[in-house]
Amino acid sequence: MTARRPQRARDPEARKAALAAAAMEVVAENGVGRTTHRAVAARAGLPLGATTYYYPTLDDLIAAGLRHALDTLKTELQAWDERLREAPDMPEALTQLVQEYLADRRQVRIEYELFVTAARSEALRPLAEAWLNDIPETLIATVGISTARDICALLDGFILQALVSDTELDAERLTAAIRKLSS
Amino acid sequence: MTARRPQRARDPEARKAALAAAAMEVVAENGVGRTTHRAVAARAGLPLGATTYYYPTLDDLIAAGLRHALDTLKTELQAWDERLREAPDMPEALTQLVQEYLADRRQVRIEYELFVTAARSEALRPLAEAWLNDIPETLIATVGISTARDICALLDGFILQALVSDTELDAERLTAAIRKLSS
DNA sequence: ATCGTACTTGTACATCCGTACAAGTTAAGA
DNA sequence: TCTTAACTTGTACGGATGTACAAGTACGAT
Numbered sequence A, B: 001m002t003a004r005r006p007q008r009a010r011d012p013e014a015r016k017a018a019l020a021a022a023a024m025e026v027v028a029e030n031g032v033g034r035t036t037h038r039a040v041a042a043r044a045g046l047p048l049g050a051t052t053y054y055y056p057t058l059d060d061l062i063a064a065g066l067r068h069a070l071d072t073l074k075t076e077l078q079a080w081d082e083r084l085r086e087a088p089d090m091p092e093a094l095t096q097l098v099q100e101y102l103a104d105r106r107q108v109r110i111e112y113e114l115f116v117t118a119a120r121s122e123a124l125r126p127l128a129e130a131w132l133n134d135i136p137e138t139l140i141a142t143v144g145i146s147t148a149r150d151i152c153a154l155l156d157g158f159i160l161q162a163l164v165s166d167t168e169l170d171a172e173r174l175t176a177a178i179r180k181l182s183s
Numbered sequence C: 001a002t003c004g005t006a007c008t009t010g011t012a013c014a015t016c017c018g019t020a021c022a023a024g025t026t027a028a029g030a
Numbered sequence D: 001t002c003t004t005a006a007c008t009t010g011t012a013c014g015g016a017t018g019t020a021c022a023a024g025t026a027c028g029a030t
Helices: A012-030 A037-044 A048-054 A058-086 A090-103 A105-118 A122-132 A137-143 A145-165 A171-182 B012-030 B037-044 B048-054 B058-086 B090-101 B105-118 B122-132 B137-143 B145-165 B171-182
Strands: none
Touching: A012 A037, A012 A048, A012 A058, A012 A105, A037 A048, A037 A058, A058 A090, A058 A105, A058 A122, A058 A137, A090 A105, A090 A137, A090 A145, A090 A171, A105 A122, A105 A145, A105 B105, A105 B145, A122 B145, A137 A145, A137 A171, A145 A171, A145 B105, A145 B122, A145 B145, A145 B171, A171 B145, A171 B171, B012 B037, B012 B048, B012 B058, B012 B105, B037 B048, B037 B058, B058 B090, B058 B105, B058 B122, B058 B137, B090 B137, B090 B145, B090 B171, B105 B122, B105 B145, B137 B145, B137 B171, B145 B171
């Protein structure tokens, strides 16, 4: 075909990453089921053909978006770990971290979007499972692996509640609950 | 048009209910974003036109499916309440109930599907919120409203973990955690 | 310098989608 | 019996979608 517009500078890796980032945003806004090649391409400012060139199928594109979101979350989790290590009171610090996490609902939404999709798709399950098992080292060191898991489950429940009802987190209640579980 | 096939016996209410039930199943299997008029109609064994006759838009059809699922869950919750009242040990009984609930993953999946959708759609939020706030009366009577909420959040977290990793529930750990929160 | 491969881009196509609607059918009331 | 409104059904249509692909371009290897 006649490529009227002049080609842009070539940078395949940057393009692939840009598409993954765009896919993440579209998933956060529209959900996995309403994520399309065209929406992702438009968000990335790239032509439609670029999506299928780097990600053969739509599932690949979506998976790349979710993977990208998890990468972001994982670096955030490392920051959590450091702050927990220096905190004088673990339950309060953890509550604070959850509160900050909830500030950007888009990020939270995509996490649960991943969970729901993983529950249905075999291919995405390892990804979601790995994220669920990614628990701050400091928390494990403080209360043990078993209790650490309990606390994480509690956090997920609280986050879900805040997400659905679109309300603030009940910080004092969460802190108290974490303290009970930590004993 | 020439309606070649003879019309079936008329029963509008039954048709509407059948469509809602079929919508619920399609949502459980494909997710909200991949639920279509045609898939629901096929599942219900009804012609495409029946869907738009009873539910003007696709959103209405999906909302009916989610509502239908919640109705099912609500009756189940009442059964929970009775079993909790008669149980000798509350934490153990609750764990047992969660275990039974998790036996049918389809039901669980649709619940979280509702949550994720409600997080994005204003229209569905009240529905999801109502379900989140529907806590067994017996539990409230036993440990108080605040602790009852904490326990429910914990259950949601455990259920999510089991759903995503497609593994059995760790019953002993859950029972112990509930006990800690109940104190 | 040229060649070939990797990359870029616009467009094509079959399929599916939501929704509209005309035609046919039932059943209840006048 | 006739009328009328509610219900049923098949089909139509404009638009969006996943994917394929031909045509064009940049750039490293030779």
